[in-house]
Amino acid sequence: MAADYRISRASWAILLLCLQLAQAFYIPGWSIKSYAEGERIPLFVNKVYSDNTQIQYAYSELPFVCPSSGRHHPGTGLISGSNVALNLGEVLRGDRITVSDYELEMGKDEEARYLCSQKVDKAGLKKAIEVVDKGYVAEWIVDNLPGATSFVTVDKSRKYYASGFKMGYEEVSVITGQPRYFLNNHVTLVIRYRGAPGKDGQQGKKVIVGFEVYAKSIEAENRDASGLPASLHDVAGLELNFNKTSTNATSIEDMDMPFDIDSAPDDATLTIPYTYSVYFREDDKLDWANRWDLYFVNQEDSNNIHWLAIVNSLVISGLLTAVVAVILARTIRGDLKGYKESGMEEGKLGIGKRRKGSRSPRKTSAEHGGLLEKVDAEVQADESSDDEVPEDITGWKLVHADVFRQPPHGLLLAPLVGSGMQLVFMSIGLVALSCFGVLNPSFRGGFISTGFALFIVAGVFSGYFSARVYKTFGGSNFRQNAIVTATLFPGLLFATVFILNLFVWAQASSTAIPLGTLFGLVALWLLIQLPLVYVGSWYGFNRAGAYSHPIKASTIPRQIPQQAWYMRSLQTILLAGLVPFAVIFIELLFVFRSLWQDKSGYYYVFGFLAVVSTILILAVMETTIIAVYIQLCSENYHWWWQSFFVGGASSIWIFLYCIYYYMNHLHITGLVSTMLFFSYSFLACLVYGLLTGTIGFLTAYAFVRRIYGAIKVD
Known part of the structure; x- marks a missing residue:
């Protein structure tokens, strides 16, 4: 009887929740309220x-x-x-x-x-x-x-x-x-x-x-x-x-x-x-x-300007696609073909003319069976006193034994990737629901409410991806990683909003979040978000396991040569971030106008936004592939964090654009209002950077595994 009673109460609760959601949606032809004279x-x-x-x-x-x-x-x-x-x-x-x-x-x-x-x-x-x-x-x-x-x-x-x-x-x-x-x-x-x-x-x-x-x-x-x-x-x-x-x-x-x-x-x-x-x-x-x-x-x-934004995005994306196609179809494929053809001669590869003045690879064993491991072993065995390396072993192929080496602070990168995937699923859901008309201006507050719901439910994906990356980097305590993943980004967001809320409270503004709502958000985190992240982490760590690498990292890390000025981390990140920013900056005009100038207005052109967002994701992926490939060709194997920062680099330019927009288009006065503008802009750019950074990281990971997996000899 007690169990039946609990089931009955749960059924009524679910029914009431569905009724509340049904009242919130705007369904043309069904939600009409008619009035008599x-x-x-x-x-x-x-x-x-x-x-x-x-x-x-x-x-x-x-x-x-x-x-x-x-x-x-x-x-x-x-x-x-x-x-x-x-x-x-x-x-x-x-x-x-x-x-x-x-x-x-x-x-x-x-x-x-x-x-x-x-x-x-x-x-x-x-x-x-x-x-x-x-x-x-x-x-x-x-x-x-x-x-x-x-x-x-x-x-x-x-x-x-x-x-x-x-x-x-x-x-x-x-x-x-x-x-x-x-x-x-x-x-x-x-x-x-x-x-x-x-x-x-x-x-x-x-x-x-x-x-x-x-x-x-x-x-x-x-x-x-x-x-x-x-x-x-x-x-x-x-x-x-x-x-x-x-x-x-x-x-x-x-x-x-x-x-x-x-x-x-x-x-x-x-x-x-x-x-x-x-x-x-x-x-x-x-x-x-x-x-x-x-x-x-x-x-x-302004539809013509929206179409201009799409054309601009397509042109930039087309150029990036051409560059990536050249990298994949000609350069890398040509390198692989040359290695496979030379590998049939006397059972060894890359023996021929030697290049003087090259750096000597560190000593490694050929016991792993990889193609480049064998080349390295033969080079070491035939190494002459003038410190020479086979001429064909150049660029990205030289770092084969280090490219999958665990990155420094990798256990922090795992929760960031997990939180980024959580934001990816939330964003896809919001844009899709908006394009289908489920989220529309008549559903007042629906965009934010649905975003919170999707973010909490996506905690499963956050825990799953975070745990797999965590185990790949050698982590052993998935419970600790689950807590960090569930706390890192939501905690930073909540702490920032809470501090800002104190200033807004002092102004007696309706924008101040009531104390009861703050407790409700904490309850959502403790009772729903955290358990979902834990479940996803358990499954990703114990069932799915770590990602496999085609080549095992060597014991002794290779020395990285001096990099050109444009290949250094900060310069690469800033230059790479310009490309995705160029894809979306026209559409940003309308988003900013809706958020900051026409607060009473309603941004509704989600079809254009979906197209531009799709092109943006492609641009981030292609830009990351190009940046990582150039970095590997420069014999720099520290690509893990670099790919994440390159993917999210356009958020820096967006924040700089926020500063420009504030100075030239807005008329905001007062210390509190200025602080709110820049704080909310920073949080928005942080969310965007975390999302695109995760996309860049996973794209680079798939790319690196693909090119180095293709040269492995079974």
Whole structure:
């Protein structure tokens, strides 16, 4: 009975989880909400944000807006001021969705309606000035659509939306030359609708296909007893200034005197009245399933640039492919063919003309049976006093007995490779789900939530690859490696975010992660991530085992000759990183604009991103092969770490591009906002570098095993 009860509870938990996920997805044709005539439509307020700062605030917590009344909304089951349950992605992106006091009824226009009058003190007025001065934009939501300001394209052929509406505006006084700040205290809400499809449409119900908000500033004077202005047109704005309502202001000059809020009396107050208008307009040109298209029209105008990015990527990738083809098809294959042909003569290879002045290989035995081991043994046996080496034994073939030597600090490289594979699987899953439309703007916070879920599940792959590489490098304690793998990258990420969160907490920003969410993330790591990594590590270490090498490393390491300046580690990494960066830098313009400038915008061209990402992976693989081949030809067998750094080298250039973008395209002010920008940019580049570095490492490993395995004599 107890077991049945536990199974029943688990089944209910899984069912509830599936229902919650089903509600989160946006499925055209199935997730439609239709409204009857006169039915209440809830309006939710979310947050305010700005392109000039990384600090966001919850709209309902601003001291100068109308406080929630706590009244019930008939027919909706919602209470004004109550918070809406959020998924993990919404919490991390700073969403704080609350039920508002605005009353909307389907099909009912309201020319002017009074909401409330909020009396603000000195601190509240200071916050209002800050919000207006930094260009904050408010996000409201109706039927899962963010309120938007409408614009038209340059050729005036199409209309498009920009999410959010301005909280106020700034003017410069013609008398004093000082800035004056005006708060938008009146909003005109335009709800666009059309007939609902199917049976609901036959019953006269309607669906919402657009939500537009037009904000306006109206002075507090000249209002009737109900708080409504005498007119909504040709009115003066509401200036954020105690002097405007001061009885001591006797002239225009007095009213235009510079306002210093710090010198204002502590008991000074300003009353801000809030009103709104509602209009419902039918729009049959737009289907419900395509109602998000208006948010993307402005981005569609940049399709030509996206195609340019793809062409640029293809050209660079084509050149790299040609170089790799030459290396594989001509150079290496020619070397192998020459060795095999000469190997038939008298049972030994490479005996012929000798080259003077060459370095002598270290003493090795030929007991392993490899082709190059035999050559080395014969050279040692026939070694003359002038220290000569067979002329044919050159370049990458000289380091055959050292190329699989365990790298220094290899036990640290294994967890990095494991974490990189975890990110690879997560990224592939995110891009694939986005291309298929599962992750879309209507699934608010879905990209981050799904990314976390994929990252945690991919812990199995992280442990598996980390354990195999760890055992290949001679590791024996897979449990310790599993803990390091599960802790190294997530721990660094969590510690950085936690420290940044302290600064954001101090700003009372909605971007601050709640303490409960932090504990939840730790629980996910301890209860799910760590066990999955352990399971993958156990299987990779005990069942799959170490990777086999075609040639066994010798006992005595070979001396590496002096390298050319461009073959040194740092120079090679920087030069190699330029190539993948050149593949993606055009697409980075749109990604950066979506992340840092158009925070209210939605990046949606995942098809282009998938193509560019595929070409990027090919470019990383080919660049790593070329760099490792040149390094081996220079008789430098320390390729393990080098391949990892070469693969992730473009992250250095991306971070440098972030600095350039910050200085030339952004208008971020304030120490905390600047610190957040560079910290998040560093973390993003770290994730990217770890991902591409792992791809580079595994590609180089496969390449080296292939070319040296081909010369092994069975």
